[in-house]
Amino acid sequence: MIFAATSDLAGKTRGKAFPLADLAKRAKRGVGWTPTNVMITCFDTIAESPFGSLGDLLLIPDEEAGVELDFEDGGPVERIMLGDITDLDRKPWDFCTRSLLKTALKRLKDASGLRLVSAFEHEFQFKTSGDQPGGAFGHSVFSERRVFGETLMAALGQSGLGADTFMKEYGANQFEVTNDPAQDHRSADQAVILREVTRMTAQRLGEDVTFTPIRNPAGVGNGVHIHLSFLDDAGEPATYDAQGVAGMSQATGAFIAGVLKYLDSIIALTAPSDVSYLRLTPHRWSAAYNNLGFRDREASVRICPVTAQDSSSVARQYNFEYRAADATASPHLALAAIIHAGAQGIEDALPAPQVTEEDLSTLSADALAERGYIRLPETLTEALQRFEDNATVRGWFPADFAAVYTAHKRGELAALEGKDTATRCVAYEEVY
Numbered sequence: 001m002i003f004a005a006t007s008d009l010a011g012k013t014r015g016k017a018f019p020l021a022d023l024a025k026r027a028k029r030g031v032g033w034t035p036t037n038v039m040i041t042c043f044d045t046i047a048e049s050p051f052g053s054l055g056d057l058l059l060i061p062d063e064e065a066g067v068e069l070d071f072e073d074g075g076p077v078e079r080i081m082l083g084d085i086t087d088l089d090r091k092p093w094d095f096c097t098r099s100l101l102k103t104a105l106k107r108l109k110d111a112s113g114l115r116l117v118s119a120f121e122h123e124f125q126f127k128t129s130g131d132q133p134g135g136a137f138g139h140s141v142f143s144e145r146r147v148f149g150e151t152l153m154a155a156l157g158q159s160g161l162g163a164d165t166f167m168k169e170y171g172a173n174q175f176e177v178t179n180d181p182a183q184d185h186r187s188a189d190q191a192v193i194l195r196e197v198t199r200m201t202a203q204r205l206g207e208d209v210t211f212t213p214i215r216n217p218a219g220v221g222n223g224v225h226i227h228l229s230f231l232d233d234a235g236e237p238a239t240y241d242a243q244g245v246a247g248m249s250q251a252t253g254a255f256i257a258g259v260l261k262y263l264d265s266i267i268a269l270t271a272p273s274d275v276s277y278l279r280l281t282p283h284r285w286s287a288a289y290n291n292l293g294f295r296d297r298e299a300s301v302r303i304c305p306v307t308a309q310d311s312s313s314v315a316r317q318y319n320f321e322y323r324a325a326d327a328t329a330s331p332h333l334a335l336a337a338i339i340h341a342g343a344q345g346i347e348d349a350l351p352a353p354q355v356t357e358e359d360l361s362t363l364s365a366d367a368l369a370e371r372g373y374i375r376l377p378e379t380l381t382e383a384l385q386r387f388e389d390n391a392t393v394r395g396w397f398p399a400d401f402a403a404v405y406t407a408h409k410r411g412e413l414a415a416l417e418g419k420d421t422a423t424r425c426v427a428y429e430e431v432y
Contacts, residue, residue, distance in 0.1 A: 001017040002018055003017045004026065004031050005080055006083065007082070012431075023063070032057070032059075033058060033059040038404065039408055047410065049407075050400070057085050059085050065189045067080050067193050067197070071204050082189050084099050086099075094399075097333040104336040105339060112346050113233055114232060117231060119181035119226075120187060120226055120227075121177075121178040122222075124176075124177070125215055137167065148201060152201045161180065171220035185332065191331035210430075211326075211327035213271070214276075224334075225322070227319050230251065239315070240314060240318035246352075254351075255342035255343070256320060259322065261350065264290060264374060265393045266337040267386075269336075270337055271383070280324060280376060282359070283361065288361065289373050292353045304321050306318055327432060341393075384409055387402065
């Protein structure tokens with residue numbers, strides 16, 4: 001069987017399976033899909049749907065976005081193939097996250113001539129067994145999980161993602177896994193696959209993992225850091241300019257300025273759960289303000305370090321990182337929002353932002369405002385409101401997208417009514 005999949009508004013990987021022998025047919029005809037499926041929240045409740053029981057769609061698998069994975073443990077071979085949701089005439093559906101990303105990438109190309117290179121790095125936690133005291137970044141805990149780590153990295157390599165690093169992180173039972181960058185929408189495809197392969201690896205080894213933004217309000221959170229850089233039409237690096245602010249090329253500076261300008265209005269798409277905002281607070285090494293930091297892991301956007309010395313090698317390594325995201329977001333939708341914001345900055349020729357190297361939480365609201373910084377939304381409710389209130393951001397998406405997305409998310413919040421913070425954390429831990 002092949003599981004034809006989409007990453008939906010809840011950041012969940014959903015779809016239908018069909019026999020492998022039918023791949024050629026299904027790659028043309030797709031499998032049937034239902035509009036109201038888009039309103040299924042992460043808790044499997046259905047938010048108020050404008051579609052009701054009406055309508056039909058197609059989920060058309062993309063043979064270039066398929067993974068065949070044999071764990072060689074006597075179990076079944078896993079096959080996942082991401083695809084696009086279309087109407088019956090094969091036109092992209094307005095709420096297909098993969099199609100929305102492709103539209104954003106075209107806008108970036110039209111505005112700047114640039115192609116995106118990006119990669120998602122993921123933090124997650126084991127739900128099984130206890131954490132060793134003193135194990136942060138430690139070899140002993142890595143060694144304890146060596147079988148998992150080696151199985152996972154082999155599986156990622158077999159899946160074509162390019163295994164990069166696996167490490168014990170700071171938090172209890174927390175690890176990080178990264179894979180190689182990819183161009184255009186493929187990095188988001190890879191992020192979806194990485195999450196599913198990580199879960200499958202855990203299941204095969206009798207483990208259980210979670211990508212939830214935060215398990216314990218008193219503990220650390222799990223972020224998704226999205227690294228971005230650009231190539232020009234000739235395929236040469238176009239992110240770096242030695243004469244630019246902090247090494248940013250003109251296009252890079254304008255792109256980041258756009259991201260920062262619209263960050264408070266897109267965060268509902270990149271950190272879209274109720275508990276995301278427990279993590280996005282000062283001194284959690286996450287993101288709380290719309291600032292660009294130089295090697296600062298509390299900045300929403302960070303200029304990453306390079307190890308090269310000569311200019312051409314620096315240009316190939318130079319990248320920046322969006323940090324106000326987590327795995328409750330669809331990788332495709334989160335990346336689409338970031339690209340639209342950056343493309344808006346390029347179209348508006350925004351000047352490169354200044355770089356911070358300080359703790360912004362020590363500044364007063366007036367001091368922040370004077371320097372052009374704002375505190376990001378502190379709840380999902382506030383984030384959704386800022387998304388709705390920003391006509392420019394709404395305009396990047398199809399006409400009904402904002403209404404459908406906010407209805408979906410408010411349906412998610414409704415499923416949590418009456419639950420305290422700890423119970424909400426548990427609820428997200430179970431579904432992500």
